[in-house]
Amino acid sequence: MSGPIVRFAPSPTGRIHIGNARTALFNYLVAARAGGTFILRFDDTDLERSTAEFAAGIEVDLAWLGVTPHLTVKQSDRVPLYAAAAERLKALGLLYPAYETQGELDRRRKLKQARGLPPIYDRAALALSEADRARLGSEGRKPHWRFKLDHRVIEWMDGVRGACRIDCASLSDPVLVREDGSFLYTLPSVVDDIELGVTDVIRGEDHVTNTAVQIQIAEALAGEGAAPRFAHHNLLVDATGAGLSKRSGALSIASLRDSGVEALAVAAVAVLTGSSDEVHAVGSIVELAQMFDLAHVSRNAAKFDPADLRTLTQRTLLKLDFESVRERLAAHDIVGAHAENFWLCVRGNLDRFLDVCDWWRVVDGEIEPVIEDADFCRVAATLAPDEPWDETTWGAWTSAVKAGTGRKGRDLFHPLRLALTGKDKGPELAKLLPLIGRARAVARLTP
Ligand code: GLU
DSSP, X not given: OOSOEEEEOOOSSSOOBHHXXXXXXXXXXXXXXXXXXXXXXXXXXXXXXXXXXXXXXXXXXXXXXXXXXXXXXEGGGOHHHXXXXXXXXXXTXXXXXXXXXXXXXXXXXXXXXXXXXXXXXXXXXXXXXXXXXXXXXXXXXXOXXXXXXXXXXXXXXXXTTEEEEEEGGGSOOOEEEOTTSOXXXXXXXXXXXXXXXXOEEEEEGGGHHHHHHHHHXXXXXXXXXXXXXXXXXXXXXXXXXXXXXXXXXXXXXXXXXHTTOXXXXXXXXXXXXXXXXXXXXXXXXXXXXXXXXXXXXXXXXXXXXXXHHHHHHHHHHHHOOHHHHHHHHHTTTOOSTTHHHHHHHHGGGOSSGGGHHXXXXXXXXXXXXXXXXXXXXXXXXXXXXXXXXXXXXXXXXXXXXXXXXXXXXXXXXXXXXXHHHSSXXXXXXXXXXXXXXXXXXXXXXXX
């Protein structure tokens, strides 16, 4: 396959929220637009906090959003690759053992800060001789392993932030391998990006600080130019400016779905907030992909109001054609010759999709008619036209009722709507009436 190769790389230590969906969709849309490949990569090297259940849940959440990976991998299956890369870096003299305890490191950092120096690791471990290491080893001390940064300026052209530069002399040599031999996030991520041919890393701006290090490691392992392109997008924040966390329960994809928010409303808010495009309802992911452009993403915080998800859900439902909801309707036994007309008739009157069940009862089941004026309703019933009924029936019928009773306006229409639907507002009766049919309509007017 040609086109960009991108990846969304969640840690399966919780379910994803709308802010994570932003990253997932950015990647997915970039791939979808250009006929590229979208990889779902589970960063599950933290064996204590990662679970298979969370991973499965994230797959469900993504599928609901319309994000389907071409390939799914998990880092826990790929550890030998990381071990081989670590050996390569050791052989190159770029990965060195360090024995400081956290306590020692904290103490040294505080001393530096007190002297007004940047709290950077002093590379003391690099000065250890073979004999020092042997002695520490014989004392039972186990090393962690640090990558020896080249103290030069790393520059990259960020897909969102433009020209970026980081002076690596201002960074501590990053720890890549823990004492117990397990890998921190950095090395596995670089190895996978190279090994899977990732061309574009699109992720939240909270990762900008990792980029220079990752570029250096990629170049050490695979040569100059081996690093992918990077784009760091702004993060979604709520109306108060606070960021989202895995604990933002109500904004998890699972709870948004359960509360009746439409997937495409979530997608539109997740993608279009904080960009030069106005947040608006879309009828499909393809439509979103066609308008999406990383260059439109702003560098300011992407503030959104969760309440907008409700209004956007209503507008989204109005945009959905019958084909895109046929299966969802069928799941509620809304099937048959009228199903399409029914959908087109009611889709503008739904707060959430499940409201279709109420309206289906109105056209195909039993309801409690509301009779405001029994005499008037009886007269209206006697004037009901013969079938077949179509969209002109309502007009013809109400003209006859108007002529027969002298009523007009709300006095004419409102009692009829209440009796026929049991509700005081809803879809156009001209469209709804043929779906209700003559027998039901007459029965509701004369209960
Ligand atoms: N697992 C990392 C995260 O969830 C991935 C970061 C990246 O995309 O490189 O933040």
